[in-house]
Amino acid sequence: MNIVVVNPIKPSTSLSSGKAITMLMVGGSIALTMLxxxxxxxxxxxxxxxxxxxxxxxxxxxxxxxxxxxxGAWGGVYMSRAELAEPTSNIIDVRSIxxxxxxxxxxxxxxxxxxxxxxxxGFFTTNGKKLYDDSCAGCHMQKGxxxxxxxxxxxxxxxxxxxxxxxxxxxxxNGLRGMPSFHRMMSDEQIAAVTQYVHxxxxxxxxxxxxxxxxxxxHDFPPGSDxxx
Amino acid sequence: xxxxxxxxxGGGRSWTLNSGDKYxxxxxxxxxxxxxxxxxxxxxxxxxxxxxxxxxxxxKKFGVALQPFIQTNDRAYLHRTNHFNGAPQRLGExxxxxxxxxxxxxxxxxxxxxxxxxxxxxxxxxxLEGLKGWGVLDTNxxxxxxxxxxxxxxxxxxPGGGLMPDAKPSxxxxxxxxxxxxxxxxxxxxxxxxxxQPTMFQPVGGMGKIGDAFTRECREMITxxxxxxxINQDETGVxxxxxxxxxxxxxxxxxxxxxxxxxxxxxxxxxxxINVSAPMKQAMAAVPYDSSYKVGLEFKRRFWEEDEWxxxxxxxxxxxxxxxxxxSQDMFSSGSGVLLGAxxxxxxxxxxxxxxxxxxxxxxxxxxxxxxPQYTKEFRSGTSVAWHRIPWSLGCYGIWSESSxxxxxxxxxxxxxxxxxxxxxxxxxPAWQEGTILSGMDxxxxxxxxxxxxx
Numbered sequence: 205m206n207i208v209v210v211n212p213i214k215p216s217t218s219l220s221s222g223k224a225i226t227m228l229m230v231g232g233s234i235a236l237t238m239l240x241x242x243x244x245x246x247x248x249x250x251x252x253x254x255x256x257x258x259x260x261x262x263x264x265x266x267x268x269x270x271x272x273x274x275x276g277a278w279g280g281v282y283m284s285r286a287e288l289a290e291p292t293s294n295i296i297d298v299r300s301i302x303x304x305x306x307x308x309x310x311x312x313x314x315x316x317x318x319x320x321x322x323x324x325x326g327f328f329t330t331n332g333k334k335l336y337d338d339s340c341a342g343c344h345m346q347k348g349x350x351x352x353x354x355x356x357x358x359x360x361x362x363x364x365x366x367x368x369x370x371x372x373x374x375x376x377x378n379g380l381r382g383m384p385s386f387h388r389m390m391s392d393e394q395i396a397a398v399t400q401y402v403h404x405x406x407x408x409x410x411x412x413x414x415x416x417x418x419x420x421x422x423h424d425f426p427p428g429s430d431x432x433x
Numbered sequence: 434x435x436x437x438x439x440x441x442x443g444g445g446r447s448w449t450l451n452s453g454d455k456y457x458x459x460x461x462x463x464x465x466x467x468x469x470x471x472x473x474x475x476x477x478x479x480x481x482x483x484x485x486x487x488x489x490x491x492x493k494k495f496g497v498a499l500q501p502f503i504q505t506n507d508r509a510y511l512h513r514t515n516h517f518n519g520a521p522q523r524l525g526e527x528x529x530x531x532x533x534x535x536x537x538x539x540x541x542x543x544x545x546x547x548x549x550x551x552x553x554x555x556x557x558x559x560x561l562e563g564l565k566g567w568g569v570l571d572t573n574x575x576x577x578x579x580x581x582x583x584x585x586x587x588x589x590x591x592p593g594g595g596l597m598p599d600a601k602p603s604x605x606x607x608x609x610x611x612x613x614x615x616x617x618x619x620x621x622x623x624x625x626x627x628x629x630q631p632t633m634f635q636p637v638g639g640m641g642k643i644g645d646a647f648t649r650e651c652r653e654m655i656t657x658x659x660x661x662x663x664i665n666q667d668e669t670g671v672x673x674x675x676x677x678x679x680x681x682x683x684x685x686x687x688x689x690x691x692x693x694x695x696x697x698x699x700x701x702x703x704x705x706x707i708n709v710s711a712p713m714k715q716a717m718a719a720v721p722y723d724s725s726y727k728v729g730l731e732f733k734r735r736f737w738e739e740d741e742w743x744x745x746x747x748x749x750x751x752x753x754x755x756x757x758x759x760x761s762q763d764m765f766s767s768g769s770g771v772l773l774g775a776x777x778x779x780x781x782x783x784x785x786x787x788x789x790x791x792x793x794x795x796x797x798x799x800x801x802x803x804x805x806p807q808y809t810k811e812f813r814s815g816t817s818v819a820w821h822r823i824p825w826s827l828g829c830y831g832i833w834s835e836s837s838x839x840x841x842x843x844x845x846x847x848x849x850x851x852x853x854x855x856x857x858x859x860x861x862x863p864a865w866q867e868g869t870i871l872s873g874m875d876x877x878x879x880x881x882x883x884x885x886x887x888x
Contacts, residue, residue, distance in 0.1 A: 269520035275589045276523045277742040285598045301806045313799050323514035323751035325781040342786025343821050351459035353824025355701035382700030384721040
């Protein structure tokens with residue numbers, strides 16, 4: 205019988221009994237455990253999981269940001285004292301992920317979800333088209349064509365109701381029937397911009413929409429949502 | 434009793450996407466679910482709070498098997514893009530540290546006599562004793578790393594056996610970093626609220642099992658693919674016109690009954706010809722439908738379990754994906770698993786609505802890999818539900834405010850001659866199935882009373 209080596213670097217449970225070493229087990233089950241929590245150290249996983257890498261140097265009083273993930277996963281106990289004395293490694297190859305702003309594959313999303321590099325969500329742009337694409341388009345569709353299911357979303361393009369900028373502003377501020385209010389999600393400037401886009405770009409109306417137009421219609425609005433999930 | 438159902442299945446928003454399912458969303462894009470057999474994704478409701486008695490009543494009655502749903506897992510993460518260099522921190526550690534620091538500060542105030550006008554001498558001693566134990570403070574009432582804090586927030590080297598290394602307590606997060614991160618808010622926003630308290634449950638095999646059970650029990654009453662076009666009541670009854678949902682230009686059929694319980698979502702009902710009172714029509718038009726989206730991501734292996742020792746629970750983040758939820762079922766199994774890779778409301782939700790199904794998956798992967806770098810290598814397939822793009826709902830759930838409730842709620846829920854409305858929108862528990870069932874029970878009760886009175 206081979207003696208099973210409890211080793212986080214290469215967990216193994218092969219219990220072949222070819223060798224003539226005899227062990228006497230007394231009192232209960234054989235506790236030669238496969239450490240399933242340590243699969244990250246299997247050689248097969250190297251492409252995703254870190255080759256053991258050196259954690260950031262800890263200076264006095266500095267806090268190891270990766271410690272929480274690392275320690276909660278294997279807690280060091282499965283390493284020998286000698287191994288523990290060596291520089292620790294991260295269980296996940298965090299270096300494989302570039303900084304958000306340097307990550308080419310992220311750029312599209314950083315534009316769509318502007319503010320996300322700062323951990324913020326919201327509408328921050330004052331570009332009318334982008335505001336339209338990021339909010340109205342979800343229901344009224346990209347080109348303002350609307351949609352028809354069990355009910356319908358009215359088209360916003362080529363719609364004579366869009367002639368009145370005040371109508372558009374009012375609907376954006378207050379919502380209309382099933383449509384939620386954008387009162388709290390957009391500033392006066394943003395509502396003016398998205399109104400202008402719907403009024404002029406999706407239709408060919410030529411009024412100029414100003415922030416003052418929006419301010420004029422904005423009013424104290426009762427809280428409009430329940431935090432239900 | 435006749436039930437007219439718009440779809441070809443019962444259950445409505447209580448809906449599970451299984452391997453091989455697909456649907457067409459508004460705008461024409463097809464959403465597929467190409468998971469391995471046995472994997473599923475709850476696009477709508479996904480967890481049942483312990484006090485949702487009516488849901489459990491019917492689950493038990495109809496034999497819907499339930500299993501625990503893990504909302505709170507101390508090993509799941511809290512994540513803030515610009516804190517801890519983007520490294521997620523485990524919930525249990527954050528929670529212990531908050532308790533520790535709050536206890537330390539409060540005991541300082543007590544010891545300084547700052548609370549002498551509110552706390553008498555005897556209570557002061559008990560308070561200090563409690564704070565010391567609850568916050569795991571040292572003899573000087575300070576929250577600092579010790580063997581004791583290790584017992585609570587965990588270890589950097591866990592206690593072992595034989596000649597394994599000695600246990601070492603983990604290091605608390607410095608208070609300023611902790612406060613600065615804002616993670617505290619996750620505790621009271623997402624964990625201590627009564628709807629998230631343990632034990633929560635989920636149906637085995639997906640939330641759709643509840644709708645399936647109702648459908649099975651009521652099968653003989655249901656007409657599927659029936660799109661209601663007109664609801665007309667008169668002195669003696671209610672006549673409903675409907676067409677085939679799939680070919681609306683075909684002949685109009687009618688069905689007549691003494692009473693009508695209408696559960697059509699208000700986002701759609703407001704567009705249907707229905708002769709109820711003017712105040713009721715106003716009430717129907719006063720309930721906007723919230724935006725929400727979910728993305729399900731299937732991975733080749735359960736790396737959150739195998740690498741990071743996360744079994745169930747939810748990671749909350751300030752990224753646009755809002756949260757990542759780990760499956761509460763099939764733990765410790767090898768092979769693939771499905772994460773809820775994004776689920777949120779608000780502005781990010783409107784942005785997700787406007788993405789194509791493929792883009793939704795890509796966005797969820799791009800942001801989620803900030804927390805789990807394994808995403809890139811392990812991704813297998815994905816699916817999504819953007820509720821405003823669902824043809825039969827046009828939104829997620831009815832939004833009420835205090836003022837709209839005061840003005841419209843009772844009118845919406847009252848019987849209007851021979852018609853009464855029911856659904857989550859007619860409840861004080863919006864978006865939850867419990868609200869739907871309680872609303873239905875209440876509508877049936879009042880209808881019964883009225884019918885009895887009329888003889």
